[in-house]
Amino acid sequence: MGTSKKEKFSTSQNRLADLAKALGHPARIAILQFLAAKDVCICGDIVDELPLSQATVSQHLAELKQAGLIKGEIEGPKVCYCINKKAWQEAKQLLAQFMTDVKSCC
Amino acid sequence: MGTSKKEKFSTSQNRLADLAKALGHPARIAILQFLAAKDVCICGDIVDELPLSQATVSQHLAELKQAGLIKGEIEGPKVCYCINKKAWQEAKQLLAQFMTDVKSCC
């Protein structure tokens, strides 16, 4: 019964939902804020910043990567993570447009 | 093991994540768009608009209500749903600020 009905909704509704879902965990918010605060690509360090195990952080990073919001480049034994500029602007625009379009009447 | 570690993150990180999570399903995106398109509070009708059962729609509405994004007023045997204007503006501002703050470096 818990089968997903996502295919019954439009592509753009699903894209918005996927983006929002990627932001839907405080650890992922924290990761993005950390990446932003440094203003450069971060090589290593991320696991130490979060109160979660290495495996769990890696999983959250993979989800952000899957949503296209970050990218990771292998640099020696480490991986350098960055916000994906293009995708981020796109996501920002999509969400902002959606939030603006949804006018409230009362 | 799947115990939540949300308490290890800040209130604002959790608030952002909760808002995003509420938007993290195409059915809820569709509900919000439907409410917006009518530009008035919608009494009834919502279930007929979605390819989901009445019980499931009611559950999605409850989640949006829980996040504070919509409110429902009982009108006779029906319920009138509306975007919660104040909360919506707040959410929009919070998300926009977050998306802007997260600058990408590459």
Place this chain on the structure above:
DNA sequence: TTTATATATCGTAATAATACGATAAAGGTT
């Protein structure tokens, strides 16, 4: 080559989310 370091992935357990039928609750209609 051995060792250390950094990440990813596997396996798995626990919890949360999704979905729906059945039923309850509340208000209107006849």
Place this chain on the structure above:
DNA sequence: AACCTTTATCGTATTATTACGATATATAAA
């Protein structure tokens, strides 16, 4: 009162998410 309509809630099945230890992988250093 009996009945219909609308919505919420309960019970429950299924799937997804979250989390972590253990292990694999890949690179650098000794």
